[in-house]
Amino acid sequence: GENVEQHPSTLSVQEGDSAVIKCTYSDSASNYFPWYKQELGKRPQLIIDIRSNVGEKKDQRIAVTLNKTAKHFSLHITETQPEDSAVYFCAASTAGSSASKIIFGSGTRLSIRP
């Protein structure tokens, strides 16, 4: 089955700097890669996603890149702000199947230093 590895497990960056979180996946059939943000004590919420027919997607300060050949994808946050402090999860799934079973990475705790 699918296995998703995520690095680093913790990341501390200065406010205003960029943050990069990287994930690799094992199942070449995976074609949908979402990123979820979880604030302390809250539920995970989708912040951006990418499908395998696209190499990059941007939404304001957040971007995701996908390299299908190498089976890795990354989250980039630019001009980080205090409200970006949270745990971020990458995930992989096979969209379009009878049930989209999403496998999550182990998470990255991002801290923004003032």
Place this chain on the structure above:
Amino acid sequence: NAGVTQTPKFQVLKTGQSMTLQCAQDMNHNSMYWYRQDPGMGLRLIYYSASEGTTDKGEVPNGYNVSRLNKREFSLRLESAAPSQTSVYFCATQDRDRAANEQFFGPGTRLTVL
């Protein structure tokens, strides 16, 4: 609309006790999921239900049973709780009919087994 709701919010059990975690959604989504979240382990899929009347095992199904009572409700049962089942449990839904892949999470149930 309440979205995805879970009851109870908190629960403390003794080893060997049983309980059922409830999840309900008013989003008219077909697919529903149960995850557990442990520190440093991310979200791990316990069971999922692609549609009313069907259930399938996820990554960590041992020690759990599920019931898809109707389209709105998906319950998770612990027959004989063990300390290893101490975790935060999240229910999630997905609108598979629209080929949309975003999962919407409930607020979670924090379970402690002594």
